[in-house]
């Protein structure tokens with residue numbers, strides 16, 4: 001085993017730090033006031049600022065206990081100060097003993113906790129107005145059900161843009177997107193807007209509901225769709241979305257989080273004939289109540305076929321591929337069983 005030289009055992013003392021210290025010269029400004037150039041970079045290397053988005057503010061000691069555990073960092077290696085608390089957020093400044101700890105924590109920004117979300121940024125001076133900053137964080141997810149004919153770079157960008165400022169979009173691969181039933185995206189989400197639950201997409205004279213799902217769901221309100229408070233304290237009425245079939249359904253719920261086990265395609269595999277069960281809800285929607293009287297609001301009054309949106313597009317083609325795949329697999333298995 002190679003051993004680190006004794007002088008390198010302190011993680012805090014990198015070559016960069018040493019160089020910084022040797023060039024730690026104080027200069028004078030026009031009016032003779034001293035300026036320590038390295039002061040700024042030291043703060044930058046060891047401090048962060050944060051917005052704790054929650055209707056449940058935490059005391060300094062609770063922040064230290066909870067974040068210390070979540071980050072796996074001992075009390076003596078970091079500290080936090082609460083600078084401002086409002087009804088929806090607390091603004092914080094963190095200082096760390098080691099740049100390595102700070103970088104590791106910033107790399108996983110934002111931090112999703114049970115009762116709030118912590119948005120972090122490297123410290124670059126106390127802001128003039130805390131509430132204007134720290135309002136964006138990266139959010140990744142999937143958009144389902146886009147018909148094959150509509151899979152174009154422009155459409156993917158436009159649809160992803162409804163979730164936030166686009167950072168990344170899955171490279172166009174129509175067969176792959178069709179077989180999976182979705183494409184992936186990553187955006188910079190802004191907390192001044194609600195989470196995008198889906199989009200009613202115009203297609204061949206009809207409207208298709210394209211559900212959005214997210215890899216991780218921040219602490220959010222299932223009434224209004226905003227991040228940073230929960231349903232119990234929300235004064236807004238519950239938001240509904242039109243599903244393209246004349247139904248008004250709740251826009252927000254735990255289903256917005258990707259759950260591979262409950263994936264839409266998984267349910268299709270259970271029914272490999274390619275025929276959809278009429279009770280099957282669109283992905284992103286709750287199970288359809290068996291009695292129509294339980295439907296919250298049904299538009300029109302015309303006979304609603306609950307599944308026409310699946311007759312075309314990504315999911316229908318995907319189901320056919322899956323069905324034939326499963327048939328082949330089944331035959332092989334049956335032959336094997338007989339042979340054995």
Ligand SMILES: [Zn+2]
Nearest residue numbers: 221223224234
């Ligand atoms: Zn709300």
